[in-house]
Amino acid sequence: MMRAAxxxxxxxxxMLGGCxxxxxxxxxxxxxxxxxxxxxxxxxxxxxxxxWIEAESHGHIRIKxxxxxxxxxxxxxxxxxxxxxADIGMITPMYARSAHLQRIQPSFYSGIRSIPDQVAxxxxxxxxxxxxNAEANGLHLLAIQGGNVPGxxxxxxxxxxxxxxxxxxxxxxxxxxxxxxxxxxxxxNMSMAEVYPAMAxxxxxxxxAPADSLKAVHLADVGRYFSTLKVPRxxxxxxxxxxxxxxxxxxxxxxxxxxxxxxxxQAMNSExxxxxxxxxxxxxxxxxxxxxxxxxxxxxxxxxxxxxxxxLGRGLKAYGIDxxxxxxxxxxxxxxxxxxxxxxxxxxxxx
Numbered sequence: 001m002m003r004a005a006x007x008x009x010x011x012x013x014x015m016l017g018g019c020x021x022x023x024x025x026x027x028x029x030x031x032x033x034x035x036x037x038x039x040x041x042x043x044x045x046x047x048x049x050x051x052w053i054e055a056e057s058h059g060h061i062r063i064k065x066x067x068x069x070x071x072x073x074x075x076x077x078x079x080x081x082x083x084x085x086a087d088i089g090m091i092t093p094m095y096a097r098s099a100h101l102q103r104i105q106p107s108f109y110s111g112i113r114s115i116p117d118q119v120a121x122x123x124x125x126x127x128x129x130x131x132x133n134a135e136a137n138g139l140h141l142l143a144i145q146g147g148n149v150p151g152x153x154x155x156x157x158x159x160x161x162x163x164x165x166x167x168x169x170x171x172x173x174x175x176x177x178x179x180x181x182x183x184x185x186x187x188x189n190m191s192m193a194e195v196y197p198a199m200a201x202x203x204x205x206x207x208x209a210p211a212d213s214l215k216a217v218h219l220a221d222v223g224r225y226f227s228t229l230k231v232p233r234x235x236x237x238x239x240x241x242x243x244x245x246x247x248x249x250x251x252x253x254x255x256x257x258x259x260x261x262x263x264x265x266q267a268m269n270s271e272x273x274x275x276x277x278x279x280x281x282x283x284x285x286x287x288x289x290x291x292x293x294x295x296x297x298x299x300x301x302x303x304x305x306x307x308x309x310x311x312l313g314r315g316l317k318a319y320g321i322d323x324x325x326x327x328x329x330x331x332x333x334x335x336x337x338x339x340x341x342x343x344x345x346x347x348x349x350x351x
Contacts, residue, residue, distance in 0.1 A: 027059065027060055028061055030063055030087040030245075032046065032064065033066045033072040033081075033085070033086035033090070034067055034068075034069075034072070035069040036068070036193075037067050041212060041216045041271045041274075041275040042090065042271070043065075044267075045270075045271045046065070046090075047065075048263070049264040049267055053256060053257070056260070057256050061253060063088070071089070074095060075092075075097075077089055077092060078138075078240070081139060081242055082242050084242060089241075091139070093135060093136060093237055094174070100316060101134075101321050101323065101326075102135050102237075103174045104312045104323060105234060105236070106175045106232075106233055106236065107234070107327075108234060108327045108330035108331070109234030109330060109334065110232040110305050110309060110331075110334070111302075111338055112234070112337070113149055115269045115273075116146070116269060117334075118147070118233070118235040119144045119146045121330055122146075124344075124345035125326055125330060125333075128345065129322075129326050131322075131326070138244075139240040139241070140241050140243050140246035141237045141239070142239040142264065143239040143261050143264040143265050145238030145239070145268055146234070148275075149210060149233060150230075151210065151226055151228050151231070152206055152231070153214070153219055153225070154168065154206035154223055154224070154225045155202070155205055155206060155223055155224060155225075157205065157225070158291045159206075162183050162293075162297045162300065163183070163184075165180060165185040167184060167186070169188060169203075169204045170204060170205060171189070171190050171204050171207040171209075172188070172231075173208070175309070175312065176231055178308050180208075192213070192217060195217070195219065196219065206223060207219065207223070210276065211226065212272060212278070213279065214288065215279045216278075220283060220286045223288070225288070225291050226288050227291045228291065228292050229293045230298060239264060
């Protein structure tokens with residue numbers, strides 16, 4: 001009910017805003033929606049991109065942002081953008097019920113640590129396997145997003161060894177869930193926007209999240225222990241507009257948005273790097289206990305995680321997707337990178 005009212009107010013605001021302030025001739029104004037506040041790490045990168053788009057188009061394209069989840073939901077944002085609730089927005093395909101590969105594919109990046117490498121692996125996989133972007137049908141992707149490697153923040157009990165995971169209810173994405181279950185944890189898949197109240201109320205005991213979230217979404221307020229267990233994570237399509245809108249744009253405007261992809265991704269990388277440093281500093285100031293994990297436990301976790309990724313990949317056959325081939329190609333790309341080589345993208349592979 002509250003969300004419906006907020007959406008109605010936002011739509012009315014769009015209508016009234018358009019009536020009260022006519023745009024200069026030849027100018028187009030597009031709406032942008034995000035679940036985060038304008039001060040969030042992601043939003044700062046979004047604003048950098050918006051300013052670049054306006055400057056590059058010489059004011060011909062303007063982006064009007066709507067922050068704080070006013071227009072888009074956490075789970076169905078791809079559907080909402082497809083149907084024009086917002087022109088452009090942040091998407092989270094790993095939470096969409098119909099996005100079977102996108103919920104699983106972040107598990108294919110074990111061994112990758114840097115954000116640019118995460119994005120590069122995703123783009124190589126997308127070039128070779130059409131299934132990677134097929135679940136974003138009806139959307140035109142504008143940026144691929146990576147992220148800092150997560151640890152685990154907990155409320156009342158530190159995780160000093162893998163045995164300490166037993167009995168903990170933890171927010172984690174689906175690609176990590178079975179590995180956590182193997183160590184006795186109870187994983188729950190929810191959006192990051194829901195984590196703070198869930199931890200504050202004791203609905204969950206902790207969250208798999210990077211250190212930048214301690215400050216960026218104030219999780220240091222609801223957790224006391226941060227385990228340095230490194231949970232692999234990958235990149236995913238993070239920003240999109242509807243395909244219908246894309247096709248209405250002129251070739252010149254499309255070229256601006258295409259070139260803006262790299263601008264957006266570089267801004268995101270820069271903001272995430274800064275946020276990680278700020279999060280770690282904030283954790284120390286808030287007396288969050290940083291809990292190291294024995295190297296042997298990390299190696300055990302990594303081995304199980306890698307094996308589980310291939311198991312999840314095989315399970316995608318039920319949806320007509322050769323997930324095992326995608327996981328295998330990801331492993332090849334990561335191995336080449338770790339060996340000091342470059343990632344050579346291939347095309348023409350089956351989906």
